[in-house]
Amino acid sequence: MTTATVALARAADTARLAPSVHNTQPWRWVVRGARLELYAVTGRQLREQDPAGRLMLLSCGAALHHARVALDAEGWTHRVERPAAEPLAVIHAEAAGSVDPHAMHRLQLLLIRRTDRRVVSDEPVAPDVREALVDAARLGGARLQVLSRDQVLELAVMIEHAGDAQRHDVRMIAETATWVGGDRPAGTGLPDAVIPAELPLTTVAERDFGVSGTLEAGAGHDNAAAYAVLYGDGDEPADWLRAGEALSEIWLAAIHRGAAVLPLSSPVELDFTRQALRRILGEVGYPYLVLRLGTSDPDHAGPAHTPRLPGEQVIEIVD
Incomplete structure (x- = not known):
């Protein structure tokens, strides 16, 4: 294999x-010489x-961003082609250069990233950190609006309605059950170790997966948490792919500054709550996700990483 092929396979x-909804990992990679599809x-x-x-698609966008960060860390310049149809994206490795310590640091941040559903600390997210996350969203190709207190309360009611609707949907309950709980030996889904033993006390309710995990949710109420909407100008597949890239970029910026990010997808899963969320934005864009933002507790390690599919199931190298 060429050096480009090896670098792309590692990427x-x-x-x-990468994070994905319910840890479904809905992506597949094909390495063809200096192309990663x-x-x-x-x-x-x-x-x-x-x-x-x-x-x-948002999940695939997060994976795309992870691959690009990995290439940057190895000193590879590259460009991304975004076809109108499949593949969703093609990364072209162009030239190997010197390793940038900043790029290496970004890769290290990705390696420690995890989704933490516990309550956050009592320390609010500092204004400069919020601004850095807004900038990161823009760098990733989307936008981030931090909600006011009144908007957060409106969001809380909206998510409560969404939760009620989903808790009475037999098909949704059955689908969730196939992806959540247990040890997840197949390498996908959410094991007990990352699901709170009881729902945390939060202003905006977290998703009720219908099972009790083994993760201690933490004491208190996350009054210090902030909430934001990740959104953009478009609602096409390419826009949702970009949203995933932006989410990954935001997460990097958050980890670097000691902040915690928890994506909340339930508001965009139902049409009536998604439209309500768009009204909160003043109908200036299309919502992709709600993010809970908080300050990580430095004295407590986060939950375990979720399992992953083995490389041979998601990566194909074509000679």
């Missing part, structure tokens, strides 16, 4: 660590909660 391997795997799409495949 695809790093992309296995990204495909969506519809067999791991949530048909009930994500019938249009938007969250699947």
Whole structure:
């Protein structure tokens, strides 16, 4: 294999660590010489909660960003082609250069990233950190609006309605059950170790997965948490792919500054709550996700990493 092929294969391997809705990991990579092609795997799409495949595409966008960060860390210049049809994206490795310590640091941040559903600390997110996250969203190709207190209360009511609707949807309950709970030996889904033993006390309710995990939710109420909406100008597949890249960029900026990010997808899974969320934005864009922002507790390690599919199931190297 050429050096470019090896670098792209390693980048695809790093992309296995990307966040995805319910840890479905709905992506597949094909390495062809100096090309790395990204495909969506519809067999791991949530048909009930994500019938249009938007969250699947957002998840793939996060994986795309991870692969690019990995290439940067190895000193590879590259460009991304975004075809109108499949593959979703093609990364072209162009030239190997010197390793940038800043790029290496970004890769290290990706390696420690995890989704933490516990309550955050009592320390609010500092204004300069919020601004850095807004800038990171813009760098990733989307926008981030931090909500006011009144908007957060409106969001809380909206998510409560969404939760009520989903708790009475038999098909959604069954779908969630296939991806959540247990040890998840197959390498996908959410094991007990990352699910709170009881729902945390939060202003905006977290998703009720219908199972009790083993993660201690933490004491107190996350009054210091802030909430933001990740959004953009478009609602096409390419926009949702960009949203995933922006989410990954935001997460990097957050980890670097000691902040915690928890994506909340339930508001965009139902049409009536998604429209309500768009009204909160003043109908200036299309919402992709709600993010809970908080300050990480430095005295407590985060939950375990979620399992991952083995590389041979998601990466194909074509000679």
